[in-house]
Amino acid sequence: IQPANAVWFDRKKYVTVNFKVQRPKDVQVDIQPEKMILCCKNDTDDVFYNELYFYDKVMINVSIQSSSSINFAKMKGKPDFAWPRLQKDPAKPSWIAVDFDNWRDWEHEEDEEKDQFDRYADMILDMAASNKGATPDMGDLSDFVTSVVSCCPAELKQETNGKKVTLKGFNVKLQDTILFPEGGGQPDDHGLIGDVPVLRVTRQGPEAVHFVCTPLEVGQEVPVKVNWERRFDHMQQHSGQHLITALAETMFGYKTTSWELGRQRSTIELDTPSMKACQLQELEEAVNVKIRDCVPVNVQLLSIDDPAVEKVSRGLPGDHAGPIRIIDIIGVDANMCCGTHVSNLSHLQVIKLLGTEKGKKNKTNLIFLAGNRVLKYAEKSYSTERSLVSLLKTGPDEHVEAVDKLQKSVKTLQKTNLSLIRDMAVLIAQNFKNNPLKSNFFSLHKKEGDNEFMNIIANELNTEETLVFLTVGEEKGPGLFLLAGPTEPVSKMGPRVLQLLQGKGAGKNGRFQGKANSLAQRGDVEAFLRQEFNNFTTEEE
Numbered sequence: 001i002q003p004a005n006a007v008w009f010d011r012k013k014y015v016t017v018n019f020k021v022q023r024p025k026d027v028q029v030d031i032q033p034e035k036m037i038l039c040c041k042n043d044t045d046d047v048f049y050n051e052l053y054f055y056d057k058v059m060i061n062v063s064i065q066s067s068s069s070i071n072f073a074k075m076k077g078k079p080d081f082a083w084p085r086l087q088k089d090p091a092k093p094s095w096i097a098v099d100f101d102n103w104r105d106w107e108h109e110e111d112e113e114k115d116q117f118d119r120y121a122d123m124i125l126d127m128a129a130s131n132k133g134a135t136p137d138m139g140d141l142s143d144f145v146t147s148v149v150s151c152c153p154a155e156l157k158q159e160t161n162g163k164k165v166t167l168k169g170f171n172v173k174l175q176d177t178i179l180f181p182e183g184g185g186q187p188d189d190h191g192l193i194g195d196v197p198v199l200r201v202t203r204q205g206p207e208a209v210h211f212v213c214t215p216l217e218v219g220q221e222v223p224v225k226v227n228w229e230r231r232f233d234h235m236q237q238h239s240g241q242h243l244i245t246a247l248a249e250t251m252f253g254y255k256t257t258s259w260e261l262g263r264q265r266s267t268i269e270l271d272t273p274s275m276k277a278c279q280l281q282e283l284e285e286a287v288n289v290k291i292r293d294c295v296p297v298n299v300q301l302l303s304i305d306d307p308a309v310e311k312v313s314r315g316l317p318g319d320h321a322g323p324i325r326i327i328d329i330i331g332v333d334a335n336m337c338c339g340t341h342v343s344n345l346s347h348l349q350v351i352k353l354l355g356t357e358k359g360k361k362n363k364t365n366l367i368f369l370a371g372n373r374v375l376k377y378a379e380k381s382y383s384t385e386r387s388l389v390s391l392l393k394t395g396p397d398e399h400v401e402a403v404d405k406l407q408k409s410v411k412t413l414q415k416t417n418l419s420l421i422r423d424m425a426v427l428i429a430q431n432f433k434n435n436p437l438k439s440n441f442f443s444l445h446k447k448e449g450d451n452e453f454m455n456i457i458a459n460e461l462n463t464e465e466t467l468v469f470l471t472v473g474e475e476k477g478p479g480l481f482l483l484a485g486p487t488e489p490v491s492k493m494g495p496r497v498l499q500l501l502q503g504k505g506a507g508k509n510g511r512f513q514g515k516a517n518s519l520a521q522r523g524d525v526e527a528f529l530r531q532e533f534n535n536f537t538t539e540e541e
Helices: 111-132 228-253 277-292 372-392 396-433 449-458 489-500 522-541
Strands: 006-010 014-020 025-031 035-041 045-054 058-065 067-074 097-099 143-161 165-174 191-193 197-198 200-204 208-210 221-226 256-261 266-270 295-303 324-329 333-336 352-357 364-370 441-446 467-472 477-485 503-508 511-516
Touching: 014 045, 014 396, 025 067, 025 200, 035 067, 097 197, 097 256, 111 477, 221 228, 228 256, 228 266, 228 333, 228 352, 228 364, 256 477, 277 352, 295 503, 352 372, 364 372, 372 396, 441 522, 449 477, 449 511, 467 489, 467 522, 477 489, 477 503, 489 503, 489 511
Parallel strands: 006 097, 441 467
Antiparallel strands: 006 014, 014 067, 025 035, 035 045, 058 067, 143 165, 143 221, 165 208, 191 197, 191 221, 200 208, 256 266, 266 364, 295 324, 324 333, 352 364, 467 477, 477 511, 503 511
């Protein structure tokens, strides 16, 4: 057991603590006015335990968990009272550090900027206190036990860090399962069979196939656990989609033709060329009214020959088996669906429509967030605003204007810099030409420069008599090169230069240029060119 490293910073009304834990799990937190206790594991099952007595009392706490940290924002018991340290004891524990990137001396800040920060803090705290609520419990999913029916060798293709990899493992079928296989626009569940992680769940007719990396014994009784955080997130997004789809059609006649539950945001494809901003606002207000009305969501199971199926059927998959499942948002929508859903719209907390994008075949993609994703989005947006305030030295309302000014200044500086580089190139060439002791070989490397810089120098020099070798970029890193001179030696030496610089390029008419992956052997290239060009000029004489 070890303490997790933490960074903190002070604000007018609250303090923020960020515990650095990679992919935290089994998180247990006990926060009291005077102290807090955190216990959790990381992705390698290291156990972390932190006990912290606060410098002063706190009132309200908000926690946000990400893939690399656990963040807490705590409302101070005494607003406008600066904390000189996070902990009560003057002796600072080694695991606590100050977050200097976000630290601000509020005593010397403008009132307007402080108020803007406070409004953001209040927004996050209010959302967490009034909207987040408790996640519905797992009911009878926490102690589900079944048996292994089959276990066969299999492969799973995945994309990791942008690279496609193939995992070798096993496809497992169970007597029954609580893990949802991907389908209906919804991704699959993750979880455990015993202590073996389930990486993918797919459907084969009426059966679910679970991909695992460790074999399981056929006939063995095993507990099955679902990753409830992932499951509940999918429930919120899927039920949110049903609600948005139903009201978009009722209010504007826009039918949904498809949808996608994404990792960060979800998209509904609407059968309309465009959607007005006022319609988007009306739709968002309407769906959130339904959420506040706590409308129940029921599940009905109908036989395939039930007349009621015709009212909700959109066509069944060819390998469908068993009863027809209907998701009924009471008084709003009843639709055939195989996915997982909340039992009451209040569990959605809130829905935010982010906007629309042009879709395929004259359709519109509506982008939305539901539930905890809205809170995480607000927290991320607030964090971004906080960083921008520190960088731009202005309040959030002036960020666009400040960035616009910076961009214009950068463009002006780039033009000035380009002009100076061009002038420098001409002066470098003239200085070489005016040197009475100049040789027939000119070599130059400059970190700052581009193709135009090199070509200006080459144009200014008489490359019919002089061999010119120019490079720009990092001295031992990637860069650009230009070799110019008499056509015959340049065409012969160019491929060798490419080889030494591990680059790509081509040449004609006495010029050979391209990209170098590494300029580390530039000295070797220069020595090679000197020797070869001396041999060429000697033969010419």
